[in-house]
Amino acid sequence: MQQENEFTKWYLKTIQDAELMDYTPVRGCITFRPDGYEIWEHIQAAMDQRFKETGHRNAYFPMLIPESFFQKEKDHIEGFSPELPWVTEAAGEPLEERLALRPTSETMIGHLYSKWVKSYRDLPLLLNQWANVFRWEKKTLPFIRTSEFLWQEGHTAHENEEEARQETMQMLAIYKEVVENLLAIPVYDGTKTASERFAGAVDTFSIEAMMKDGKAVQAGTSHYLGTKFAEAFDIKYLNRNNEHHYVHTTSWGTSTRLIGSVIMVHGDEKGLVLPPKIAPTQVVLMPVGPFKKHPEILEKLEEIQQALKVKGIRVKLDDTDQTAGFKFNKWEQKGAALRVELGPRDYQNGQVIVKARDEEDKQTVNLAQLITVIEEELEVMQARLLTKARGFRDAHSHITIDSLAQLQQHIEATPIPGWILAGWCGSADCEQKVKEQTKFTTRNIPFDPPVQKTTCICCEQQAQHTVWFARAY
Amino acid sequence: MQQENEFTKWYLKTIQDAELMDYTPVRGCITFRPDGYEIWEHIQAAMDQRFKETGHRNAYFPMLIPESFFQKEKDHIEGFSPELPWVTEAAGEPLEERLALRPTSETMIGHLYSKWVKSYRDLPLLLNQWANVFRWEKKTLPFIRTSEFLWQEGHTAHENEEEARQETMQMLAIYKEVVENLLAIPVYDGTKTASERFAGAVDTFSIEAMMKDGKAVQAGTSHYLGTKFAEAFDIKYLNRNNEHHYVHTTSWGTSTRLIGSVIMVHGDEKGLVLPPKIAPTQVVLMPVGPFKKHPEILEKLEEIQQALKVKGIRVKLDDTDQTAGFKFNKWEQKGAALRVELGPRDYQNGQVIVKARDEEDKQTVNLAQLITVIEEELEVMQARLLTKARGFRDAHSHITIDSLAQLQQHIEATPIPGWILAGWCGSADCEQKVKEQTKFTTRNIPFDPPVQKTTCICCEQQAQHTVWFARAY
Numbered sequence: 004m005q006q007e008n009e010f011t012k013w014y015l016k017t018i019q020d021a022e023l024m025d026y027t028p029v030r031g032c033i034t035f036r037p038d039g040y041e042i043w044e045h046i047q048a049a050m051d052q053r054f055k056e057t058g059h060r061n062a063y064f065p066m067l068i069p070e071s072f073f074q075k076e077k078d079h080i081e082g083f084s085p086e087l088p089w090v091t092e093a094a095g096e097p098l099e100e101r102l103a104l105r106p107t108s109e110t111m112i113g114h115l116y117s118k119w120v121k122s123y124r125d126l127p128l129l130l131n132q133w134a135n136v137f138r139w140e141k142k143t144l145p146f147i148r149t150s151e152f153l154w155q156e157g158h159t160a161h162e163n164e165e166e167a168r169q170e171t172m173q174m175l176a177i178y179k180e181v182v183e184n185l186l187a188i189p190v191y192d193g194t195k196t197a198s199e200r201f202a203g204a205v206d207t208f209s210i211e212a213m214m215k216d217g218k219a220v221q222a223g224t225s226h227y228l229g230t231k232f233a234e235a236f237d238i239k240y241l242n243r244n245n246e247h248h249y250v251h252t253t254s255w256g257t258s259t260r261l262i263g264s265v266i267m268v269h270g271d272e273k274g275l276v277l278p279p280k281i282a283p284t285q286v287v288l289m290p291v292g293p294f295k296k297h298p299e300i301l302e303k304l305e306e307i308q309q310a311l312k313v314k315g316i317r318v319k320l321d322d323t324d325q326t327a328g329f330k331f332n333k334w335e336q337k338g339a340a341l342r343v344e345l346g347p348r349d350y351q352n353g354q355v356i357v358k359a360r361d362e363e364d365k366q367t368v369n370l371a372q373l374i375t376v377i378e379e380e381l382e383v384m385q386a387r388l389l390t391k392a393r394g395f396r397d398a399h400s401h402i403t404i405d406s407l408a409q410l411q412q413h414i415e416a417t418p419i420p421g422w423i424l425a426g427w428c429g430s431a432d433c434e435q436k437v438k439e440q441t442k443f444t445t446r447n448i449p450f451d452p453p454v455q456k457t458t459c460i461c462c463e464q465q466a467q468h469t470v471w472f473a474r475a476y
Numbered sequence: 477m478q479q480e481n482e483f484t485k486w487y488l489k490t491i492q493d494a495e496l497m498d499y500t501p502v503r504g505c506i507t508f509r510p511d512g513y514e515i516w517e518h519i520q521a522a523m524d525q526r527f528k529e530t531g532h533r534n535a536y537f538p539m540l541i542p543e544s545f546f547q548k549e550k551d552h553i554e555g556f557s558p559e560l561p562w563v564t565e566a567a568g569e570p571l572e573e574r575l576a577l578r579p580t581s582e583t584m585i586g587h588l589y590s591k592w593v594k595s596y597r598d599l600p601l602l603l604n605q606w607a608n609v610f611r612w613e614k615k616t617l618p619f620i621r622t623s624e625f626l627w628q629e630g631h632t633a634h635e636n637e638e639e640a641r642q643e644t645m646q647m648l649a650i651y652k653e654v655v656e657n658l659l660a661i662p663v664y665d666g667t668k669t670a671s672e673r674f675a676g677a678v679d680t681f682s683i684e685a686m687m688k689d690g691k692a693v694q695a696g697t698s699h700y701l702g703t704k705f706a707e708a709f710d711i712k713y714l715n716r717n718n719e720h721h722y723v724h725t726t727s728w729g730t731s732t733r734l735i736g737s738v739i740m741v742h743g744d745e746k747g748l749v750l751p752p753k754i755a756p757t758q759v760v761l762m763p764v765g766p767f768k769k770h771p772e773i774l775e776k777l778e779e780i781q782q783a784l785k786v787k788g789i790r791v792k793l794d795d796t797d798q799t800a801g802f803k804f805n806k807w808e809q810k811g812a813a814l815r816v817e818l819g820p821r822d823y824q825n826g827q828v829i830v831k832a833r834d835e836e837d838k839q840t841v842n843l844a845q846l847i848t849v850i851e852e853e854l855e856v857m858q859a860r861l862l863t864k865a866r867g868f869r870d871a872h873s874h875i876t877i878d879s880l881a882q883l884q885q886h887i888e889a890t891p892i893p894g895w896i897l898a899g900w901c902g903s904a905d906c907e908q909k910v911k912e913q914t915k916f917t918t919r920n921i922p923f924d925p926p927v928q929k930t931t932c933i934c935c936e937q938q939a940q941h942t943v944w945f946a947r948a949y
Contacts, residue, residue, distance in 0.1 A: 025588060029540045029575060034588055037533035037603065044534065060510035061517065066608055066624055067502045067561075088540075088566035090577065094559055094612040102502060104563065115498060115507055130510065135539055135608065139567040151538055 010216040014267060015145070020336045021275045023262070024145050031143035031150030035259070038283045038337065039146075042262050043153060045281040047133065049185050050155060050257065053177045059129040059157060064111050066134070067102035072110035075235040079109065082202020086138040088150075104137035109203060109228070109254055112158045113236030120160055120250060122241045127170070128160040128250075136258075146263030147220065147476050154258035160238060160250040164229070167251035171227045174255040175208045178223035186265045187278040187388035188212045189396055190222055191471060193447030196427075198434055201254075205229035211446040211471060213396040214267035217419035219446045219473040222264055225255035260476075268392050269361070275338025276361050278388050279381040284339040286311055286318040286377055291327045292346035300350055303370070307343070310374050316381070335360065341380055343373070359384050361391070400424065402454055407461055410441055410472075422446070422473040426456030426466025433461035437472060446471040483689040487740060488618070493809045494748045496735070497618050504616035504623030508732070511756045511810065512619075515735050516626060518754040520606065522658050523628060523730065526650045532602040532630060537584050539607070540575035545583035549708040552582065555675020559611040561623075577610035582676060582701070582727055585631045586709030593633055593723060595714045600643070601633040601723075609731075619736030620693065620949050627731035633711060633723040637702070640724035644700045647728040648681045651696035659738045660751040660861035661685045662869055663695055664944060666920030671904055674727075678702035684919040684944060686869040687740035690892035692919045692946040695737055698728035736949075741865050742834070748811025749834050751861050752854040757812040759784055759791040759850055764800045765819035773823055776843070780816070783847050789854070808833065814853055816846070832857050834864070873897065875927055880934055883914055883945075895919070895946040899929030899939025906934035910945060919944040 018024055023039030035043065051061070067090060073080040083106045090102040105111070112130075120128060133155050143149050157174060161167040175192055182188050190210035200207040204226040212222045232238070233249035242248050269276040279285050288308055294300040304320050311318040319339070321330050327344075334342060344356040344365075355373055358365040359380060368376045399421030404410050414420045427433060427445065437460060438444050448468045456469040491497055496512030508516065524534070540563060546553040556579045563575040578584070585603075593601060606628050616622050630647060634640040648665055655661050663683035673680040677699040685695045706712070706722035715721050742749040752758050761781055767773040777793050784791040792812070794803050800817075807815060817829040817838075828846055831838040832853060841849045872894030877883050887893045900906060900918065910933065911917050921941045929942040 025591065027538050027584065028542055028545075028587070029538050032538035032540060034538060034584075035536035037535050040535050041533070043536075060514070062510050062513050063508035063516075063626065065500050065502050065505035065507060067505060069501055072501075086567055088563045088575075090561045091564045093561035094614075102561075111500065111507075114501070118498065141567075151540070153536065 011144070013272070014263075014270075017270050017274055017336075018145055018263075018266060021338060023266075023275075029150070031140065033145045033149055035153075039262060041283040042265065042277070042281050043259055046181070046185065046257075046261055047155075049181050050177070051133075053181065054131050054155075054157065057173060057177070059131045059159075062130045062132055063134070064108050064115070064132055066105050068105050068108075068111050070101045070103065072114060073103065075110065075113075076203050076232060078231075079203035083107070083138075086140060088137050088139050105134070106136055106138050107254070107256070108132065108134070108156055108158065109232050110236070113232045113238060113252075116158075116160055116250070116252075117236045117238045120238055120240050123162055123243055126160060126162050126240060126250065127166060129157075129170075130159065131155055131157040144263070144476065146266075147260050152259050154256050157253070157255045159253045160233070161252070162240070162242065162248075162250070164227075164251050167253050168227050171206070171208060171225045171253045171255065174253070175210065175223070175225040178225070178255070178257055179210050182210060182212065182222050182261070183389060185278065185280050186261060186268075187385060187392055188222065188264060188268050189389060189393040191447065191449045193449035193471070195224070195447055196434060196445045196470070198431055199445060201226045203228060203231055205231065209447050211473075212264055212268060213399060213422060213473070214264065214476070215270070215395065216267070217399050217421040217473070219422065219471070219475040220260065220264045220267070221446070221475065222261060223255070223257040226253060228252040228254060269388055270338075271361075273332070274336030276388070277338035277340060279340040279385050282338055282340045283317060284319050284334070284337060285316050285381060286341045286343060287334045287339040288318065288320045288343045288345070289327070289330055289334075290322060290346070291344045292348070294346065297347045297350065300345055300347065303350065304345055307373060311377065314374065314378065316377065340384055341377060343377070361388060400453070405456070405458060405460060406463060407437065407440060410437075410443065410460065414441060420474070422471050423460075424449075424452055424454065424456065425460035425470060425472055426458050427468045427470045428459035428462055428464050429467035430462070433459055436461050442474050443472040444475055446473050446475060484617070486745070487736075487743075490743055490747055490809075491618055491739060494811060496739075496748075502623070504613065506618050506622055508626075512735060514756040515738065515750070515754050516732055519654070519658065519730075519734055520628070522654050523650070524606075526654065527604050527628075527630065530602075530646060530650070532604045532632075535603045535605055536607070537581050537588070537605055539578050541578050541581070541584050543574045543576060545587060546576065548583065548586075549676050549705060551704075552676035556580070556611075559613060561610050561612050578607070579609055579611050580727070580729070581605060581607070581629055581631065582705050583709070586705045586711060586725075589631075589633055589723070589725075590709045590711045593711055593713050596635055596716055599633060599635050599713060599723065600639060602630075602643075603632070604628055604630040617736070617949065619739075620733050625732050627729050630726070630728045632726045633706070634725070635713070635715065635721075635723070637724050640726050641700050644679070644681060644698045644726045644728065647726070648683065648696070648698040651698070651728070651730055652683050655683060655685065655695050655734070656862060658751065658753050659734060659741075660858060660865055661695065661737060661741050662862060662866040664920065664922045666922035666944070668697075668920055669900075669907060669918045669943070671907055672918060674699045676701060676704055678704065682920050684946075685737055685741060686872060686895060686946070687737070687949070688743070688868065689740070690872050690894040690946070692895065692944070692948040693733065693737045693740070694919070694948065695734060696728070696730040699726060701725040701727060742861055743811075744834075746805070747809030749861070750811035750813060752813040752858050755811055755813045756790060757792050757807070757810060758789050758854060759814045759816060760807045760812040761791060761793045761816045761818070762800070762803055762807075763795060763819070764817045765821070767819065770820045770823065773818055773820065776823065777818055780846060784850065787847065787851065789850065813857055814850060816850070834861060873926070878929070878931060878933060879936060880910065880913060883910075883916065883933065887914060893947070895944050896933075897922075897925055897927065897929065898933035898943060898945055899931045900941045900943045901932035901935055901937050902940035903935070906932055909934050915947050916945040917948055919946050919948060
């Protein structure tokens, strides 16, 4: 798993063995099979709850966007036009104007907000959309980068910069909390450099996660758009002094690439390792030994299954005819969080065997305490995965590399080069040079870096920023 | 509201005044504003829960479908090809094969099921998808018929016809239960005639609802597809005797047209009337009189708001500066289910005024009992709306019209001709003749008609079926 290619091979095999996805005949478009989609449903539920608690409401905007809309914000069209698929005909006739499949909805929403926002009383306008989006990219990787993917995009409008920036930060904080607490993925939050900014944003902020091959995934972004889209789409409001002003807008998104991230952060050579909070199967119950001769074993497991269901725990009972070894493999591949084994001898002794997916050791548990132990173990495992992931990340984060030569040496010497925290003078040339020579790009300027750097890794002049550099998906 | 045009005008004004939707520059594509989308979220939650309780899981399939897939089932392509939008270019290059925006997903899912289904152990395969779909229709009406809409489509595969037919009926029964209990819309369930069948189905079953202009809306459909798609996409399984057989498939769907239906069934001249179970605002609290001079009024309302929120009731407090009359109108337009008014005198007397959206009378309620009364009133109103809708439907359902001449006379004499239950000989010619002469089409052959008919309304020969005829959306 240490070479990039091996890691990718492992990833592709793992998500297929676990039946999370399948390929389709449409280039770069995957299908989300039930276990893959269910991980997304858990992410959705957690995000949606927090969006609503912070005053946002869901809406739905058209998927097709007229070409002329894209022309209105020049950075936006430059950023997205190379990736757009176009509808050019419908119902047997050519269209007068091409319609893009949305890559993101700032333009359509800008158009509508200009109709809906009249006065400060209409602000803040806090909407979110759950939707499919399209970016026709050359290189694709299931979940991480696909032609069609699922996401949420929040779009808000505010009276002034201060409120819009507060919103931008609030949503980034929600992303960080969900990704850490639900997906057990530690992230660094920070500011994107200009070259990595969303097309049309004044400022882009991100949370960045480290995969097990040391590469970074941008796990969520939140943008302060200033008045750029307000000017492009004429979104003005009458303020308390009866003056017309442009609104300040934000947008923020997370996508199904989080599914890919959770697999690349926690998975191992046996298959998926999923944090219990999102695991489609939190507990798999398995009779072992000659259980068909002892009907009381299946009866007991059915009783346990019922008791766990009542607790809201996602449980499966595997009473198929396959061998125990086959079943162990299968549920390890699929990332069932806990396995409970019950055989004739254990039954006689009033006990079961419990094994957590991410640990080697099994434990023997008294049947009378099983439900309580399972509840505790699920919580402990959730916390443990975050700790393990943080340990891995910190072990592969390097904070003492301060020149390009050092970085190149480090890359050659280390199978997983990971991330490096380095100073940057702020010039696009230096950023570009680092990228060309090492494939390391700026991930973000962390709000809370482990240390502050004083010299630029490239020109070795005074640093303006302390930046995470990494190879990225 | 008695002329078709007036009713449509009323409908279009009502959904815009209530801020359920807005038009967009893309032909036939609307935007779902928060209150409109929230109605859909409540429908989704109820449906999704029942789908999962009956063993279905959600998945997501690509939106783009290769043209060649449509060619594989000839009835299917004939039915859908006139309405398809096509992606012909992406990322600056023409595509080798046109890709349709899905109008429904039988073809893509058929392709994938042929990969996933190998043995009887893989059956039944019970999946559902929540998605956007496209049908580029000439005449559109917001929510009811739009170029893009949201829906769920269930797709299942079974070992044999019996199981597949049971599934088809089970899902139709779930639709009926949700539409009656959640949306308070009474429906007739029954079989579609051949001319109204889903393109590619062996049998289509529907639930049909009557709008306030007497027209019908097909509120949900469930299809037994036989082995047609299995043959087209080669979906075979090895049965218990080690023989290869085609699976029997079903599909079933409900869509955002349910939002339009609930408005056209319950709305009135003041605006929306929404069943409490789906109303975005179940209770609106309103201070009346000179409440700014009496801060205890707003304090009390805030206390009530908090108590209702704890109960899970969707409540809003309107403490804006507008006049009481303005606020009454606004919340009537938006269909808040209950209005609670509190003024200085009522406050002194320890009481509030409660008014249900669909009733004329207000009631005075002791403050100490308010929460209990609100919970009860919401339930009573939910039931009352179903009773009212059933009364309207039955009053406009005619079961004694047995000839075309009678039907024509009835249509001329009655501002809301409604539905007629009539015999039908089973010939497509008779069905077509009724349609041409009266615009009445067959809605369905109800499973449980009020009476059985013996002669065909058109040819007056012996009837094969007793059928609901109506004008339909």
